[in-house]
Amino acid sequence: MILHEKMAAQLQTERERYRALSKDFADVVVDKVSVGQIVGGMRGIKSLLTDISFVDPAEGIRFRGMTIPEVLAALPKPDGAEMPYVGGLFYLLLIGEIPTIQQAQAVEAEWKKRSDVPGYVFDTLRALPRDTHPMTLFSLAVQSLQPQSEFARRYKEGMQKDGYWEPALEDALNLTAKLPVVATYIYHLKYKQGKKPKIDPKLDYGANFAHMLGLEDQIGYADLSRLYMIIHSDHESGNASAHATHLAGSTLSDIYYAFSAGLNALAGPLHGLANQECLVWLLGVQKQFGGVPTVEQLRQYAWDTLESGKVIPGYGHDVLRVPDPRFTAQMKFAKAHFPKDTLVQIADMVFEVVPQVLKEQGKAKNPAPNVDAISGTLQYYYGLKEFEIYTVLFGVSRALGVSANYVWARALGQPIERPKSLTLKMLEEAVKNVA
């Protein structure tokens, strides 16, 4: 397969770069750690390694050095589509080069071949109470695929360390191929008649997602799916879902165990669940004011949220200090396709009003919107109104980035992750010594 060949060709050079850093330059100091960072969620400590993506606080995400507009312009697209092949993005994340259309299609073809989900996974999901949150179902389904792991099988047989990357890549392709089927089944099980989705071999990954959800007749939804998956795929390595996946994977847990850990982190309201929370908040505005509010009404609504002790979902970020380019890309899509939609107009007004309110409150370091401030609005427009499924869509997309990272971590032979902890007393003593 093309990804195997291309990775194999890069292994020697990349391993040599990694080896030089870990052996010859191991004592070079890159960062120092403050008490504030230790008690403050390790914010900003430079301590993770990835070549797949990088988030600049003043600019946002770059995938393999490219901004979102650059990626969308450069990746090959299916005939007649506005947005690129998701398979092309996966190629870019793994290999670091823009694929030709044939290379992007080769990844898509590989996904189709591997998309069958064993029957017991559906049975497992059906056995759970119907009111189980879709993220619980999704994480369990991924975990239940674990017996399929090629990495676990080969490890048990005694494979050598320099061979880890190959079954890791097999698992990554199998996992990412099956996730759209699993995710759309969860949707049908929870909200429709529970039919098992089947991929259409004529369609690409994004269009198949629309097809399996039952939204293939919604013109534009296949393009939205492609856009959504591309922009949500990765956000460097420190975010909670990527970091949880990496941490679990560093123990040589296979990708099913590792990604299930990542999904459990994504399920929190300060992380991926914020997309459903944000849609609920916007619908609350719409309901309260019977449509688009006035600026003053919206200001008051935002203040009421803050004064009740809640966060305004979709605003703020741990790293970013400007509007998230993933927000901008989705807002651009919404304004190009359905500018008159009431929720889009409310989301746009929120973008005008909420940063000012958060600045006046003076707590959030970044008052600008993040990716979740608008993503649910677009899904809702196309008829995906069951907002508890939104974080599952985020999970399908995030798998692309974290599995590319997983494969490279095994290829470079990255060690088990194990930072050091201190006690409160030790920190107090460190502070006293300085004073």
Ligand code: NMX
């Ligand atoms: N609304 C109200 N308060 C906020 C917000 C917000 N949107 N963002 C930050 N703050 C508060 C935060 O709760 C904290 O308060 P306190 O000191 O009382 O604990 C204070 O401002 C300082 O927080 P920051 O250092 O600015 O933010 P931090 O890096 O800790 O957290 C988020 C980042 C994203 C968790 C935070 O901005 C937030 O809770 N936003 C709303 C939830 C959200 O949109 N999450 C999605 C993030 C993107 N994603 O996809 O994962």
Ligand code: MLT
């Ligand atoms: C993400 O996409 O993971 C979020 O923006 C959170 C983050 O980067 O910390």
